Amino acid sequence: MRKPNMLIGFALLVxxxxxxxxxxxxxxxxxxxxxxxxxxxxxxxFGEIEKISFDMALDEINAAGxxxxxxxxxxxxxxxxxxxxxxSVVEKLITKDKVVMIGGGxxxxxTYAVAGVCQQNRMPFLVNTGSADKITASGWDxxxxxxxxxxxxxxxxxxxxxxxxxxxxIAILHENSLFGTKGANSFAxxxxxxxxxxxxxxxxxxxxIDFKPVxxxxxxxxxxxxxxxxxxxxxxxxxxxxxxxKLTPKMFIGGAAGFTLPEFVQNAGVASEKVISATLxxxxxxxxxxxxYYDKFVARFKKPTEYHGAEAYAACYVIADxxxxxxxxxxxxxxKALSETDIMTIFGPVRFVSYGKMKNQNRLPTYVVxxxxxxxxxxxxxxxxxxxxxxxxDWLKTWGY
Amino acid sequence: MNxxxxxxxxxxxxFLSFPLVIHSDYYQHLVIIALMxxxxxxxxxxxxxxTGLVSxxxxxxxxxxxxxxxxxxxxxxxxxxxxxxxxxxxSMVIGLIVGWVCLRxxxxxxxxxxxxxxxxxxxxxxxxxxxxxxxxxILIIQTFKSKILYYYSALALAFLCVYIIHLLMKTKWGxxxxxxxxDQDAAESLGINxxxxxNLSLLMSAFFTGMAGAFYMNYMAxxxxxxxxxxxxxxIMAILVGIVGGVATILGPTVGAFVMxxxxxxxxxxxxxxxxxxxxxxxxxxxxxxVIFVIMFLAKGIVGDxxxxxxxxxxxxxxxx
Numbered sequence: 264m265r266k267p268n269m270l271i272g273f274a275l276l277v278x279x280x281x282x283x284x285x286x287x288x289x290x291x292x293x294x295x296x297x298x299x300x301x302x303x304x305x306x307x308x309f310g311e312i313e314k315i316s317f318d319m320a321l322d323e324i325n326a327a328g329x330x331x332x333x334x335x336x337x338x339x340x341x342x343x344x345x346x347x348x349x350x351s352v353v354e355k356l357i358t359k360d361k362v363v364m365i366g367g368g369x370x371x372x373x374t375y376a377v378a379g380v381c382q383q384n385r386m387p388f389l390v391n392t393g394s395a396d397k398i399t400a401s402g403w404d405x406x407x408x409x410x411x412x413x414x415x416x417x418x419x420x421x422x423x424x425x426x427x428x429x430x431x432x433i434a435i436l437h438e439n440s441l442f443g444t445k446g447a448n449s450f451a452x453x454x455x456x457x458x459x460x461x462x463x464x465x466x467x468x469x470x471x472i473d474f475k476p477v478x479x480x481x482x483x484x485x486x487x488x489x490x491x492x493x494x495x496x497x498x499x500x501x502x503x504x505x506x507x508x509k510l511t512p513k514m515f516i517g518g519a520a521g522f523t524l525p526e527f528v529q530n531a532g533v534a535s536e537k538v539i540s541a542t543l544x545x546x547x548x549x550x551x552x553x554x555x556y557y558d559k560f561v562a563r564f565k566k567p568t569e570y571h572g573a574e575a576y577a578a579c580y581v582i583a584d585x586x587x588x589x590x591x592x593x594x595x596x597x598x599k600a601l602s603e604t605d606i607m608t609i610f611g612p613v614r615f616v617s618y619g620k621m622k623n624q625n626r627l628p629t630y631v632v633x634x635x636x637x638x639x640x641x642x643x644x645x646x647x648x649x650x651x652x653x654x655x656x657d658w659l660k661t662w663g664y
Numbered sequence: 665m666n667x668x669x670x671x672x673x674x675x676x677x678x679f680l681s682f683p684l685v686i687h688s689d690y691y692q693h694l695v696i697i698a699l700m701x702x703x704x705x706x707x708x709x710x711x712x713x714x715t716g717l718v719s720x721x722x723x724x725x726x727x728x729x730x731x732x733x734x735x736x737x738x739x740x741x742x743x744x745x746x747x748x749x750x751x752x753x754x755s756m757v758i759g760l761i762v763g764w765v766c767l768r769x770x771x772x773x774x775x776x777x778x779x780x781x782x783x784x785x786x787x788x789x790x791x792x793x794x795x796x797x798x799x800x801x802i803l804i805i806q807t808f809k810s811k812i813l814y815y816y817s818a819l820a821l822a823f824l825c826v827y828i829i830h831l832l833m834k835t836k837w838g839x840x841x842x843x844x845x846x847d848q849d850a851a852e853s854l855g856i857n858x859x860x861x862x863n864l865s866l867l868m869s870a871f872f873t874g875m876a877g878a879f880y881m882n883y884m885a886x887x888x889x890x891x892x893x894x895x896x897x898x899x900i901m902a903i904l905v906g907i908v909g910g911v912a913t914i915l916g917p918t919v920g921a922f923v924m925x926x927x928x929x930x931x932x933x934x935x936x937x938x939x940x941x942x943x944x945x946x947x948x949x950x951x952x953x954x955v956i957f958v959i960m961f962l963a964k965g966i967v968g969d970x971x972x973x974x975x976x977x978x979x980x981x982x983x984x985x
């Protein structure tokens with residue numbers, strides 16, 4: 264008689280588990296927007312910087328009167344960096360929390376899966392970081408993207424290469440992820456077009472800690488440039504191990520992501536010095552409020568911020584602007600308001616346009632930054648630079664050998 | 665009609681009527697995922713619990729099933745629903761190869777070989793870009809927007825899997841599996857072709873896990889190697905579902921699947937948004953502690969140690985009276 268009782272109990276438990284909680288609903292004087300970010304797992308660092316930037320912007324927007332007299336409420340959910348969790352998170356936001364639109368989206372894989380759900384449910388989704396091209400190149404009309412696609416991340420690097428460094432050969436290292444693979448492939452394609460020889464294009468496993476075998480191969484090939492598309496720990500380790508191997512190309516270049524975070528200089532130490540990276544934003548850019556946001560962030564959290572934070576902060580303002588203009592909070596009105604967006608943010612001007620295969624994509628220039636004396640300085644394009652690009656670099660001297 | 669039949673009837677009615685009563689996509693999604701884990705957990709249990717071959721590589725079969733369905737759809741244009749059948753079959757083929765290599769080994773060596781096997785398959789899927797699209801992953805558009813059909817197909821799959829294993833364990837094959845678990849050499853000396861029956865157990869396990877993988881492709885509509893060949897989220901999770909529910913019990917993996925999926929989501933969403941925010945910040949930790957608790961105090965799992973749980977609850981009831 265033991266098992267049957269248990270079975271009844273279990274069946275009831277399942278029922279109770281899934282039916283309670285359905286009755287919680289918030290007062291009607293808030294406008295709810297769901298934000299999907301990785302708050303735990305390997306990408307948590309990026310998620311955290313974006314979350315606190317969202318919260319900062321939210322406080323300011325609500326202090327200034329909110330949305331059409333209502334309070335803006337952000338429901339920030341953890342996708343743990345996994346596509347299927349991202350999917351259940353966004354389904355919960357849509358069906359249970361009844362949000363009016365979705366924001367966030369950090370890693371490309373999760374963002375892509377979430378975007379699929381949003382398009383299917385006709386739920387407007389403003390992507391602010393997930394950068395794989397196909398997110399806005401799939402013809403989905405409910406998906407809008409604030410940041411440039413990954414294939415355009417390196418455009419400033421390319422002009423710098425062409426005008427200053429003029430390399431002959433390039434080695435490309437990348438993490439085996441949607442972001443890493445796509446970034447490396449499109450950079451390799453452009454290099455070939457510019458006539459630079461791609462001596463090596465090599466992926467490595469996510470979470471790897473020993474890069475010496477691949478770096479030794481790079482050293483034998485002796486390329487002018489090493490281009491790396493990496494997240495945070497791998498970026499630091501690649502530079503540290505290059506230093507240990509005395510690997511000295513003309514320049515080390517990072518393809519954004521891990522190379523611009525404050526943690527990069529903390530982890531890599533002196534090995535981070537003089538490394539340049541593509542970036543989408545820097546606080547000195549002539550956009551209204553950019554420096555202000557940076558100062559406020561530093562004052563409040565006692566650490567510097569970078570482009571991911573700026574994307575989130577700007578995205579929150581875009582969301583507020585869109586909802587303010589929407590005649591009603593139905594998906595069709597919000598989608599229409601999104602497509603009519605034309606505002607200036609700290610991240611640059613935001614307008615969603617369609618070009619080539621891209622649909623509802625914001626077009627922005629990219630920049631090059633360099634770590635000089637432990638600080639991230641804007642070095643390219645030259646007319647906006649805060650410091651002159653340090654090139655050529657005597658790496659052994661920089662590293663203190 | 666005895667209590668046992670009534671219990672099954674109640675459970676049957678609850679499961680059959682669930683999507684008709686609860687309309688929220690979110691809760692339906694959770695139950696669908698739990699049902700999928702019932703299939704994976706039960707097939708893992710057939711191999712590990714009943715035949716004594718503890719696999720750390722069930723992601724091999726899950727991933728093969730998912731990729732078979734995905735590739736057939738994107739390259740050949742066959743509906744991913746047909747892919748479910750082909751996914752199971754492809755996993756069996758892979759199971760033969762895995763069995764040929766790994767079944768020569770016993771105990772921890774078999775476990776380690778399957779562990780390595782899972783990683784090998786993940787690397788193949790990552791690097792064979794022309795076939796699998798590598799890390800870009802495969803995305804299809806779901807056939808149905810409503811979850812009801814997914815729910816019932818998952819339910820049918822879970823029921824079939826559990827029921828077939830239940831029937832199987834009463835046949836001669838079942839007893840052969842058990843004898844191999846208890847003492848392979850003794851079984852061999854009694855004239856049981858242990859190699860054959862170990863392979864059969866592996867093939868059945870691979871078939872159902874592959875079907876679950878293909879179902880995942882159908883339902884989630886997005887896969888990449890990190891997701892479906894994940895050591896952490898598939899292979900280890902399959903073991904946890906089995907252990908938490910109860911190894912070598914028919915209903916153990918079913919209970920384990922619902923408990924694992926439920927607990928994970930309850931903590932991640934901080935009691936569906938009703939609890940304090942910090943709960944969701946420590947969800948990974950709480951989840952880990954729970955698993956440790958079960959393994960330490962309920963070593964036979966929830967179903968295996970049910971009398972113990974019942975006694976404990978009963979005693980609390982006594983003392984408060």
